[in-house]
Amino acid sequence: MSTLPTSVTLPSGSHRALRQLLRNPAGLAGLIILLLVVVMAVTAPWLYPGDPLDMVASPLLPPGADRAWPLGTDAMGRDLTAAIFHGARVSLLIGVGATLTGLIAGMLIGGLSGYYGGLMDDILMRITTLFQTMPAFLLVIIILAISTPSAALITFSIGVTTWPTIARLVRAEFRSLRESDFVLAARCQGFSAWHIMVREMLPNALPAILVTSSVMVASAILMEAALSFLGLGDPNVVSWGFLIGSGREMLRTDWYLTAEPGLALVITLLGLNLLGDALNDALNPRLREQ
Numbered sequence: 001m002s003t004l005p006t007s008v009t010l011p012s013g014s015h016r017a018l019r020q021l022l023r024n025p026a027g028l029a030g031l032i033i034l035l036l037v038v039v040m041a042v043t044a045p046w047l048y049p050g051d052p053l054d055m056v057a058s059p060l061l062p063p064g065a066d067r068a069w070p071l072g073t074d075a076m077g078r079d080l081t082a083a084i085f086h087g088a089r090v091s092l093l094i095g096v097g098a099t100l101t102g103l104i105a106g107m108l109i110g111g112l113s114g115y116y117g118g119l120m121d122d123i124l125m126r127i128t129t130l131f132q133t134m135p136a137f138l139l140v141i142i143i144l145a146i147s148t149p150s151a152a153l154i155t156f157s158i159g160v161t162t163w164p165t166i167a168r169l170v171r172a173e174f175r176s177l178r179e180s181d182f183v184l185a186a187r188c189q190g191f192s193a194w195h196i197m198v199r200e201m202l203p204n205a206l207p208a209i210l211v212t213s214s215v216m217v218a219s220a221i222l223m224e225a226a227l228s229f230l231g232l233g234d235p236n237v238v239s240w241g242f243l244i245g246s247g248r249e250m251l252r253t254d255w256y257l258t259a260e261p262g263l264a265l266v267i268t269l270l271g272l273n274l275l276g277d278a279l280n281d282a283l284n285p286r287l288r289e290q
Contacts, residue, residue, distance in 0.1 A: 010227070017207075017282040027278020031269025037264075041089040048082035052238045063256050071260055080257070087240040091221045091268065094155050094239075098220035099213055101159025106166025106284050107209070111197050113167070114174025128164045132284045136161035137223065144232050154227060158220045169212055173205035200252060207283035214276030218269045225265055240265045 021027045050056075055077040056069075063072045063080075071080040111126040131139075143157040177183060178201070186196050227233050228241030229248075240261040248258025 003220045009220075021278050021282040024278040024281060026080040027282070029163050030274030030276075030278060032269045033267060034275060037088050037092065037268050037271065039094045040085050046081070048085055050082070052082040052086040053078060060254055062254070063260070073254055074243075074257055075250065075254075080243070080260055081165075083238045083243055083264040084240070084261055085242060086238050088264065088268075090234075090237050090239040091224060091265075093153060094224045095217040095221040097155040098158035098162060098224075099216040101156060102162030102216060103166055103209070103213065105159070105163035107170050107202070109163065110167035110170030111174055111202070114171035115178055115193065115197050115201070117175070117178075121171075124167070128167050131161070132164045137226070140227065141147065141232065148232055149227075149232055151237055151269050154224055154234065158223050162216050162220065165216070166209065168213060169208055170205055173208060174201055177201045179202055181186070203283060207279075211276055211280045211283065214279060218248075218276075218282070221265070222269060225239065 021031075056079050057066065057073045059073060059075050059077040059079050061069055061073040063070065065072065069079050069081065071084065073082075074080060109124050109128065113121045113128075139161050140154075140157045143160070144153065145151055174197070183196060183200055186200050191200075224233065224239060225241030225244065228239045229245040231245065233239055233242055243261035244258045244265070247254065247261075251258055
């Protein structure tokens with residue numbers, strides 16, 4: 001008995017989408033920005049092996065005043081260049097980790113809801129609606145308030161607030177696919193529900209999930225920065241939000257303390273948004289046919 005293809009998306013379509021992504025100036029700019037941030041995060045332990053919270057020079061050295069500290073130092077004499085590089089590492093880890101947490105929970109709940117429907121759909125969607133009625137940022141603060149803030153807890157708490165979006169997206173995709181010919185044929189061949197959901201239906205929902213994931217990573221990074229700015233971040237690590245919050249009291253006299261990490265945060269979010277828009281254009285079948 002022959003096995004049907006597991007997806008209606010052909011490899012040539014994927015290659016065509018990749019070519020269109022690389023030809024999109026905005027998407028290419030977003031990809032370059034994101035790659036640069038990744039390089040900063042990966043090379044931070046080698047370029048700046050010490051603790052970025054260590055006091056290494058005179059306090060409040062402006063950018064360019066000393067070649068050893070090109071971006072200057074803060075009020076405690078800490079190297080801002082090392083702090084920004086290590087902050088990229090923290091921001092990316094929390095952003096990607098929170099997004100993966102939300103993706104796993106959202107795809108599981110949305111997939112079961114969309115595939116089975118009926119009572120299971122009603123129960124799971126009521127739970128999803130309950131989470132969506134609570135303000136995401138307030139829920140994260142509540143979770144952090146009952147325990148000691150740490151990078152792992154921040155990642156988990158942000159992920160808990162992001163899964164409803166993916167759950168509703170996957171549910172809608174699965175509801176539209178569950179009566180498709182290739183799904184009905186897979187059922188006739190005796191494939192299990194798990195096989196059909198993972199191997200047959202999920203690949204067809206991946207384009208929409210990938211586009212949404214880029215937005216989720218940006219939102220998670222921004223939320224972590226807001227938490228650190230308010231003093232609710234991990235005190236043992238340096239993040240861009242922590243740096244912005246540390247320098248806000250000296251904004252008039254030493255503007256660079258907030259401007260440098262703030263610029264790094266804005267550029268990273270811009271890159272993710274540009275890449276997300278380009279992915280949407282490249283993976284949208286209607287736009288590809290034009």
